[in-house]
Amino acid sequence: MSNWQKSSMSGNSNQCIEVRTAGGLIEIRESDAPGAVVVTTPLKFALWLEGVKRGEFDHFGAG
16 A cells, blocks of 8 residues: 655645555545545546546636
8 A cells, every 4th residue: 555645736735635556446535534535446547637637627626
């Protein structure tokens, strides 16, 4: 199991998403709610990241 990693863009803030690998899977959590963990496969995570890079989820950040 690897250590939790967050974007360097979040600095010391607790307003970020953290990611790590565990047993061949990807775990994702919010730094301010570390008890709630989402687990997914590396393939699904990679596909989601590609969608983020293409801007498919940009409308969720507008506000």
